[in-house]
Amino acid sequence: MGLRYASRFDGVTGSAIRDIFKLLTNPEIISFAGGNPANSALQSDVVSRLAQKVLAENGVGLLQYGQTEGYAPLRESAAEFFRHNGVDVKPEELLPVTGSQQALDLICKAMLDPGDAMLVESPTFLGALQTFKLYQAKLVPVDTDEDGVVPELLEEKIKACRPKLIYLIPTFQNPTGRTLSLERRKAIAKLLEKYEDVVLIEDDPYRDLRYAGEPLPAIKAFDTTGRVLYCNSFSKIISPGLRVAAIACTEPTLMRKLVIGKQSTDVHSPNLNQAIVDAYLREGILMDHIAKISASYGQQMAKMQEMLATFPASVRYTKPDGGIFLWVELPEGINATELLPTATKMGVAYIPGTHFYTEPGTHHNTMRLNFSNATLDKIEKGMNILKDLFIAQGLR
Amino acid sequence: MGLRYASRFDGVTGSAIRDIFKLLTNPEIISFAGGNPANSALQSDVVSRLAQKVLAENGVGLLQYGQTEGYAPLRESAAEFFRHNGVDVKPEELLPVTGSQQALDLICKAMLDPGDAMLVESPTFLGALQTFKLYQAKLVPVDTDEDGVVPELLEEKIKACRPKLIYLIPTFQNPTGRTLSLERRKAIAKLLEKYEDVVLIEDDPYRDLRYAGEPLPAIKAFDTTGRVLYCNSFSKIISPGLRVAAIACTEPTLMRKLVIGKQSTDVHSPNLNQAIVDAYLREGILMDHIAKISASYGQQMAKMQEMLATFPASVRYTKPDGGIFLWVELPEGINATELLPTATKMGVAYIPGTHFYTEPGTHHNTMRLNFSNATLDKIEKGMNILKDLFIAQGLR
Numbered sequence: 001m002g003l004r005y006a007s008r009f010d011g012v013t014g015s016a017i018r019d020i021f022k023l024l025t026n027p028e029i030i031s032f033a034g035g036n037p038a039n040s041a042l043q044s045d046v047v048s049r050l051a052q053k054v055l056a057e058n059g060v061g062l063l064q065y066g067q068t069e070g071y072a073p074l075r076e077s078a079a080e081f082f083r084h085n086g087v088d089v090k091p092e093e094l095l096p097v098t099g100s101q102q103a104l105d106l107i108c109k110a111m112l113d114p115g116d117a118m119l120v121e122s123p124t125f126l127g128a129l130q131t132f133k134l135y136q137a138k139l140v141p142v143d144t145d146e147d148g149v150v151p152e153l154l155e156e157k158i159k160a161c162r163p164k165l166i167y168l169i170p171t172f173q174n175p176t177g178r179t180l181s182l183e184r185r186k187a188i189a190k191l192l193e194k195y196e197d198v199v200l201i202e203d204d205p206y207r208d209l210r211y212a213g214e215p216l217p218a219i220k221a222f223d224t225t226g227r228v229l230y231c232n233s234f235s236k237i238i239s240p241g242l243r244v245a246a247i248a249c250t251e252p253t254l255m256r257k258l259v260i261g262k263q264s265t266d267v268h269s270p271n272l273n274q275a276i277v278d279a280y281l282r283e284g285i286l287m288d289h290i291a292k293i294s295a296s297y298g299q300q301m302a303k304m305q306e307m308l309a310t311f312p313a314s315v316r317y318t319k320p321d322g323g324i325f326l327w328v329e330l331p332e333g334i335n336a337t338e339l340l341p342t343a344t345k346m347g348v349a350y351i352p353g354t355h356f357y358t359e360p361g362t363h364h365n366t367m368r369l370n371f372s373n374a375t376l377d378k379i380e381k382g383m384n385i386l387k388d389l390f391i392a393q394g395l396r
Numbered sequence: 397m398g399l400r401y402a403s404r405f406d407g408v409t410g411s412a413i414r415d416i417f418k419l420l421t422n423p424e425i426i427s428f429a430g431g432n433p434a435n436s437a438l439q440s441d442v443v444s445r446l447a448q449k450v451l452a453e454n455g456v457g458l459l460q461y462g463q464t465e466g467y468a469p470l471r472e473s474a475a476e477f478f479r480h481n482g483v484d485v486k487p488e489e490l491l492p493v494t495g496s497q498q499a500l501d502l503i504c505k506a507m508l509d510p511g512d513a514m515l516v517e518s519p520t521f522l523g524a525l526q527t528f529k530l531y532q533a534k535l536v537p538v539d540t541d542e543d544g545v546v547p548e549l550l551e552e553k554i555k556a557c558r559p560k561l562i563y564l565i566p567t568f569q570n571p572t573g574r575t576l577s578l579e580r581r582k583a584i585a586k587l588l589e590k591y592e593d594v595v596l597i598e599d600d601p602y603r604d605l606r607y608a609g610e611p612l613p614a615i616k617a618f619d620t621t622g623r624v625l626y627c628n629s630f631s632k633i634i635s636p637g638l639r640v641a642a643i644a645c646t647e648p649t650l651m652r653k654l655v656i657g658k659q660s661t662d663v664h665s666p667n668l669n670q671a672i673v674d675a676y677l678r679e680g681i682l683m684d685h686i687a688k689i690s691a692s693y694g695q696q697m698a699k700m701q702e703m704l705a706t707f708p709a710s711v712r713y714t715k716p717d718g719g720i721f722l723w724v725e726l727p728e729g730i731n732a733t734e735l736l737p738t739a740t741k742m743g744v745a746y747i748p749g750t751h752f753y754t755e756p757g758t759h760h761n762t763m764r765l766n767f768s769n770a771t772l773d774k775i776e777k778g779m780n781i782l783k784d785l786f787i788a789q790g791l792r
Binding site: 002003004005006007008009012013034035036037039042043044045047048051052055056059060062063064065066098099101102105108109110111112113127130131134164196197199227235239240241242243251253254257260261263264265266267268269270271272273 | 440455592635668
């Protein structure tokens with residue numbers, strides 16, 4: 001077979017994680033591996049009712065071609081939703097997209113040439129890393145601590161690498177659950193004023209899943225430059241299967257490139273899905289729904305932390321105020337990557353932390369645990385299995 | 397503003413056509429410019445009923461994350477639909493995508509590096525040209541005649557340019573409406589056997605809209621190499637707003653790259669939309685619907701041709717057996733590009749043919765006319781306006 005493929009696929013296999021997710025089609029496995037909402041958080045009756053409603057009101061409009069810029073009513077209602085989060089944008093500064101993953105793809109399409117430098121938190125979301133790799137970005141990790149990415153280190157790397165893009169998940173980060181402090185949010189907005197050709201992607205899909213503490217403004221709330229692209233998604237709070245997210249972009253030239261890129265990528269996102277999310281927002285039922293699912297997720301997180309507290313004290317883990325992930329650091333020598341097949345045989349899955357790093361084959365003592373898609377019983381059972389497994393491996 | 401954008405946008409403006417479509421939000425204008433189905437061809441009651449049905453049956457499954465490879469039942473039902481068209485594929489050889497435009501984007505993502513050569517029919521679909529340009533393909537036009545692209549010319553260009561990809565719309569082509577003859581379909585499948593590193597994109601969204609003559613097998617039906625990627629869409633026969641299409645790919649390595657590319661682009665296409673199309677196929681209501689809309693579209697095409705027959709004989713136009721477009725060649729000296737603003741002021745829009753060519757600023761005497769989204773009355777009125785305009789410009 002003499003096929004000549006694109007060089008962007010050199011070294012991209014996509015295999016490790018895909019193989020894990022194939023295991024998870026086995027319903028017997030207790031999965032802490034995904035990033036799924038709880039099944040009980042998905043309101044198929046509401047979605048069905050709203051689908052009927054919007055099709056009755058504007059069926060032909062929804063079934064015809066739509067505008068690349070998005071379904072106009074959703075641009076309005078989502079802009080209002082964004083304003084609640086301190087992101088003050090006009091409807092025309094908001095581009096609905098097919099999930100946040102498409103936001104990342106379109107931003108890379110607009111900005112990146114092969115070899116361009118890009119700064120990412122270390123660790124960070126593996127799905128984002130794959131998108132950046134397919135655009136052949138030179139990925140430069142920036143260290144994080146309990147308060148998120150460290151602005152001083154970020155500035156050092158900006159000076160050293162002249163990145164086109166910075167990618168941050170400031171709130172309840174994937175994979176760590178950590179939240180960037182208020183001071184750091186302001187400091188990073190200031191950095192953008194100083195370095196005039198850097199664009200920041202602020203990916204914020206977990207912010208509304210808060211179980212303790214007070215909401216922090218988005219970095220975008222402090223942006224005076226138009227170079228913070230704020231991405232939010234309805235995947236975690238309404239439904240991932242509907243694939244509706246939005247990018248706030250207040251820089252018109254960049255917005256135009258995002259739109260042209262989207263036009264050539266899929267013409268537009270499906271209208272029906274945008275209209276369903278718009279109806280959720282306009283009926284005012286979303287905030288109650290978020291409150292309800294947050295109550296459950298908060299209990300699930302507490303249960304998982306309670307179980308982690310029974311592990312030997314050498315196991316460190318994050319204690320976030322929200323989101324859907326905890327991050328676990330085992331003592332050096334316990335290899336979470338190698339133990340995954342055994343764990344799944346014992347009935348529990350997680351994502352080895354190594355996949356969230358830009359440097360391959362490192363941090364094998366780390367793992368990401370998701371609690372939103374497992375019941376309290378399963379969390380207790382699954383965590384006990386993991387504890388026994390690690391202790392059998394020498395964990396003290 | 398010192399922003400450094402990706403070089404793939406150099407020379408891509410996307411403006412000409414986008415500006416035309418903005419004009420068309422004026423409901424007074426008779427538009428022959430789009431590629432939309434008739435509003436009367438869109439069954440919002442059926443879509444609403446099917447949405448309820450699939451959400452009642454599998455609501456949680458549809459609202460959760462889905463597989464990048466597509467909604468499994470649709471892969472089955474669409475594979476059966478493809479088999480009716482002579483494209484014999486297994487469900488796992490079929491990748492549902494967010495409209496055919498995404499098929500093009502993902503194929504380019506898998507295959508093209510900047511500067512790679514790609515052969516396209518001349519003229520061809522402008523939306524495809526924009527996607528190929530954003531992948532920085534070196535676009536090489538191949539001449540066509542009444543029977544579609546000329547295989548001998550195609551082979552010459554394959555030898556001269558060693559293209560990675562060939563892009564053809566063999567049935568009721570966009571923009572010309574022409575159909576590639578059976579002999580040429582076979583000849584092109586043979587060419588792929590001879591040139592072992594060339595991939596053919598067969599884009600076939602209009603094939604089911606046939607108003608006369610007998611269906612021809614797809615080129616894919618003669619493919620012995622696995623290097624014909626057959627794309628079909630439900631946009632023209634169910635709804636463009638739902639954004640559901642599929643790629644048939646019988647080469648496993650290429651399929652894997654398409655899937656990884658899609659994963660990094662939007663994770664998966666929305667499940668609800670795929671399930672609605674699947675239900676259309678499984679209920680067996682699609683063929684009757686196609687028969688019904690084809691009867692109308694056939695009348696609309698006949699009316700537009702009847703009107704063109706009243707134009708001076710120097711005006712040439714295609715006489716297809718189906719699809720949604722006619723292609724008009726005016727005598728040299730009548731500039732359809734320049735006349736568009738006047739035409740829209742007079743109440744009629746079309747797409748200047750120049751936009752369908754890879755060579756900018758040529759073929760200003762050509763235009764694409766769409767008949768599917770205008771009533772018989774509007775076709776008569778709009779064509780009379782165009783005739784008067786062109787005669788006033790010296791058409792004899």
